[in-house]
Amino acid sequence: MRVTVFGTGYVGLVTGTCLAEVGNQVVCVDIDEAKVAGLNKGVIPIYEPGLEEMVLANHASGRLAFTTEVAGPIAHGDIIFIAVGTPPDEDGSADLKYVLAVARTIGQHLLRPAVVVNKSTVPVGTADKVRAAIAAELKARGSEVAFEVVSNPEFLKEGDAVKDCMRPDRIVIGTDSAHALEQMKRLYAPFNRNHERIIPMGVRSAELTKYAANAMLATKISFMNEMANIAERVGADIEMVRHGIGSDPRIGYSFIYPGAGYGGSCFPKDVQALEKTAKQHGYSAQILEAVEAVNARQKHKIFELAERHFGGQLAGKTFAVWGLAFKPNTDDMREASSRTLLDRLWAAGAKVRAYDPEAMDEARRIYGERDDLVLADSPAAALEGADALVVLTEWKAFWSPDFAKIASVLRAPVLFDGRNIYDPNEVEGAGLAYYGIGRGRTVATPN
């Protein structure tokens, strides 16, 4: 099929590439000229396992093109995806300006019938706004060309995006048009061979499904962080509690890891946006408010542990930080817990020596040159001259370090494990003080 994708970020680039991989003719459009020029030269703007090879191969085969031009690509697509960003507005609701700008552009250039598919995460009711924006532009041109608007939310995970796109758990298609559903089924047939993954539903249900999924996952994390904060006050180990509850098949082991808070471009903004949608409809979403509040507090957890360990004397101390990305296998630092920690350490007069396997360029872009930040080129280099070590992203490369060596290098041997990936006994046995999340009595109990 002939496919056009607006937006070449995590979602648009991965979707466009996977659709080209299975034989479609795909044109990806972005307004970012530098990004498009880079893609045309084989420079992939994000780190995603498996993506680079796939982009290069499909681009070379002529099935995948990148452009900033709009008229040609709109004429090209039987199916036109909108996969642009929906960042939070000032009040936390989703800002639809990019989505609606694409809708207007489509309306200005559409010459033949097409199915317009919204893949961005958008509040319930957005499909109606997209439809109205396209229709208004067509009307202004005196055009009566037919089009349909479908909601097809994206569930890929950064770090696993290509895999998720090639083997999706589910394909949610929100439409009340039999023709549009048929087109979408044809497009997704190569991803749907093993068993039926397509879940057709109404447009509004599809829009809400995406928010509900992210809100549920964020809730699991904040719930576990809440339990961790109780555990450390009562002298329990949250890791034992996690095993104890995960063994119940009604609860399960996935996504119940306590830690230094969730980040990324999705959970924080989507929980907030859903809360706003609820409010706009006269409903106060109390669970969502608590999920967000618990997470905001959790992002300060490691700093607070460090402050207490050093008796409030952080000025002049140097912290080695392993992991800057909001999770492993990505270079994305949007809303990452590392950002909260670094800001607080700097505000307290401490210095940072940081290492991340993929996010160094992103860190350089965000922070530039500053005296209190060294971007080290290895985990070992980050430790040089440091007082303490903080691990904030559970990259596989950090899982089995030589603790004795770390203890011998650090000036005040202490390890803050923001993801509970280490065995406290092993760490302490090597001569380091250990702090995890919710593991033992790190908070004094009042009498």
Ligand SMILES: NC(=O)c1ccc[n+]([C@@H]2O[C@H](COP(=O)([O-])OP(=O)(O)OC[C@H]3O[C@@H](n4cnc5c(N)ncnc54)[C@H](O)[C@@H]3O)[C@@H](O)[C@H]2O)c1
């Ligand atoms: N990142 C994820 O893991 C993920 C997963 C599922 C859903 N989503 C949702 O998908 C949407 C896109 O997310 P992302 O992470 O890919 O965003 P992103 O910020 O990585 O990329 C968005 C891209 O859209 C481009 N763009 C903006 N306006 C444009 C226009 N008028 N025409 C063409 N291109 C334009 C930007 O230049 C940018 O390259 C968001 O709504 C997000 O919530 C993201």
